[in-house]
Amino acid sequence: MKKNNTVWGYIFLAPQLVGLLAFALIPLGFAFVLSFMKWDGFGEKTFVGLSNFIGQFSNPVFWKALGNTAYYTVLYIPIGITISLVLAIALNKIKGKELYRIFFFMPVITSSVSVGVIWMWILNGDFGILNQALSYIGIAGPQWLTDTKWVMISIAMLSIWWQLGYNMVIFLAGLQGISNSYYEAAEIDGATGFQKFMHITLPLLSPTTFFVTIMSIISSFQVFDQAFVMTNGGPAKSSYTIVYHVYENAFINFRMGESSAAAMILFVIILIFTLIQFRVSKRWVHYEE
Template identity: 60%
Template sequence: MHHRSRKWWGYLLIAPQMIGLIAFSLLPFIFVFGLSFTEWNGFGTREFVGFQNYIDQFTSPIFRTALLNTLIFSLIYIPGSVVAGLFVALALHKIKGRNFYRFFYFAPVVTSSVAVGVIWMFLLDSNVGFVNQILAVFGINGPDWLTDSAWVLVSIAILSIWWQLGFNMIIFLAGLQSIPATFYEAAEIDGASPFRKFYNITLPLLTPTIFFVTVMAVISSFQVFDQAFVITEGGPGKASYTVVYHIYERAFEYFEFGTSSAATMLLFIIILTFTLIQLHYSRKWVHYEN
């Protein structure tokens, strides 16, 4: 009787979370999946069109541009965010007052995306922006960060790396603190250099954390939207036009909810594919403790 009572208390405690998951994740996913096979402008009846929305997306130059821009952004953002987060975590791991620095670095994570975007619009302004003024001190003529198609994705990637730096740092700090100090003490007795300790102890034992941060970075990079929407509105031209921006535009500017839903499902498949690939290859390089 006692065991059964504990079981029902467990069900009761997870019920709010499960209800929220079903109501705000599972049911909308099912609705979007069904909507992707229809043509609907948000009013009236939905017309079933089969796979036509998916075919239209595959053959759409606009969707291909959005996908290419998202891939380029991901190639910049993913390694940059992982390396930056690890570097800052290593720097803060054993210094005094690290709780203050944790707060300092984590503050942007909980800051509104609109506020972050507006701040970086001023920082990256080609004429009076702080970034170009700093570069000018060193005799470097800064680029037009937000109006040059060659630099706009780099700009958004830099912003995004800074924005999520605190989250990655916290995860890496947790991973670093889980490594037993005895390993480092044994290495010091053997005369290992700081680099050897990092390469032979820290890095292997940190691989589960690196894997988690990388997976989260991949998912986040393919869902980039706020930064491009606030700062550049997808421009100049379509240089910062991403897949999620495409989904938003199709649904809420052109009211093509069927097309938007099909693009959403394609994005889901792309993210799922990359995640499964990472899970598969993680067995070869991620060190899990037995």
């Protein structure tokens, strides 16, 4: 019986393992090898050593893409996490939270292209809904998608709205895992609502916050769809992200080796930030005992 259970376990795991191997590990290994090659996607591959990496670090376009991505990350993560947490706390105790959860989660399951096209109309500087609404209160809205100062802010706004439901649902799950006995004991001691939030909710929610932060960092460094659909990397490469740089090198310029080198650099950057977060998390993440 035990042997049969083991066999069936491997059978059920097989599709996931095959998918992981075929669509993640093998392509990752191929990209790593390709990062040391010169290849246009069709002819012979030529080994060039570290030339592709040196070329990326000496390429101002790569640094422009990296800077734009970092700027987007700084905009997206703190604002997105804060709004998600506030919404989760607001919905945690009200009636019908399941219905609100569905409404807020709907954008998450909407395709990125659809979301991008809709927000192109919303953020249109001449006849967009947002600028029309601002005009009613006497504010002249900017050219959101064609002004170099506002384009990354616009993409960050879209992303915050798009992923708000996902982070909110994660926070809601974390909030519902906190025992009411902590709050009851705090009320007996005369704690205010703010004190309960600071000394009970935030510390016990720190593992959830840590998870949301890690996932947000990974997704923010991989931003591509929004810039591709809405701005095509413009204007003047102001929304040109690192993944857009990888895409352009590979499928427009057919420099597969340089594209793979940029992808490997991005992989290392994400890995470093993730490891730093795990190291720092020991100071602020508190697990319920």
